[in-house]
Amino acid sequence: MKNYRAELTGVFGDPVDDNPTGVVEEAAFAAKNLNYRYLTIKVLPEDLGKAMDSVKIFDMKGINLTMPHKIKVLPYLDELSPAAEIIGAVNTVIQKEGKLFGENTDGKGFVTALKNSGETLDKKNVTILGAGGAARAIAVECALNGAAYINIINRSIEKGEELASLIQMKTDSSAKYLNWKNNMAIPSDTDILINATSIGFSPNVTDKPDIDYTSITPEMCVCDVIFNPAETIFLKTAAENGAKTITGLGMLVQQAALNFTLWTGVEAPVDVMEDALKKEFE
Template identity: 65%
Template sequence: MSKNYRAELVGAFGNPIDENPTGVMEEAAFAAKGLNFRYLTVKVDKEDLEAAMNGVKAFQMKGINLTIPHKVRVLEYLDELSEAARIIGAVNMVVNKDGKLWGENTDGKGFLISLKNEDVSVDGKNVVILGAGGAAKAIGVECALAGAKKITVVNRSRERGQDLAHLIAEKTSADSQYVSWDASYRVEPNTDILINATSIGLYPDVDKKPDVDYNTITPSMVVSDVVFNDPNTLFLQEAAKRGSHTVNGLGMLVNQGALNFTLWTGTEAPLDVMTDALKKEFGL
């Protein structure tokens, strides 16, 4: 039998990219599944994105992750988009389907799976999202597409917050409203799921937490954070003190990585292996 020395290639394009840990969990998953795939963490400047995407085709790569600053601009170089990616207007991953590039956004889907793994459904629920950036947008749109009743967007910058609330109300069947964030946010008692989708609390600012009146958080609420480094954020610690069910950002990270793995390889992802690899990397 002839040997195959050629590895299948996937990876990530971004800048900054040096500290992106995704390759650690994807490489661990390839090894666990005995797949000859390599995950390349590649620094690509804004103005070089077109050349880099042509490279994906020229090298016949199976696909690529996109991160800052390419998630929106890359749409110009794609042939097709998933429904969620079209609504969000940003992709975090691309699959090369026989030379045609298909874009998907797995951030929000990874978030929903992390809730589902904790027996939490968003169907019919009142969801409050702190933040209106890339992560908030992906989560808001996916929660709405998964049947959430209402999405409240709480954001410091009014324009960004209003844009996200309008987008959800226009493009999905969920209700959505923007609430300004110029004072400590008081969580409405009918809130089912409260999510920090800002970068507040991200390393090295682990002593910071979103400006919320934490005494308005009740035990009936599920409280989640997208920040994964360190996953035990002050925000989640405060919610846990009020008896809430908390879900940290590690699940979202691992599950979006697992979805990407499956879309690229056609193989079920070894979730435990990927989780362990990341925890080890973060010293948890």
């Protein structure tokens, strides 16, 4: 008998109109010949509870959460992954038999992209610019994957100290907060430097983090979470100093691939997803 009902996934956010995840996931569903759909849905903050109920009512396979719902969704979930519990934020929900399971694939996507480039986090010193949602997820996953030391550079003292303290208390890594001053020098023992802020994101493509770029050395691996444009001025300047660079495209694709597998149980066609994303930003 022909089945006309597609399995549903999607994203809840506000704003959400410019979120490209649907293009990537739909390309993957088509490549694997799966009758799945990815819906991009505007959900106002005051309607989040009803929206999460709808995930169960519509028997959706799951949903992504983007701003401003990643933390506010926690009370509506039945269970959290160990990483999501430490991070205190969720970007992916899996629904099974009326139960909602929360995961955070942002940091996992970053770590996978980093390892695919030939890097390892084991016993490495990591410096992260920012202390927001992306920074939290990346910092926790770096710690859980063996980083020895994590520097958190942030302008808000409260948020920076809170994240460094979280790493110290909940993982085996050491962490320290550094107040972000003008023309900030990157600690010289840094192995991996990560821009986890939104500085340089389209349309503000000429912006770059206010750091001392002469403190970036060829021994460092420099990463950006920004995927549009992929080659940010931050990365271009780091490359001019001889550093290895990794764009934000890998992180975005790898976290989308993790979402795909969590929802479908099928191995993600990563190459297809990467091509779909690149075409979207050409």
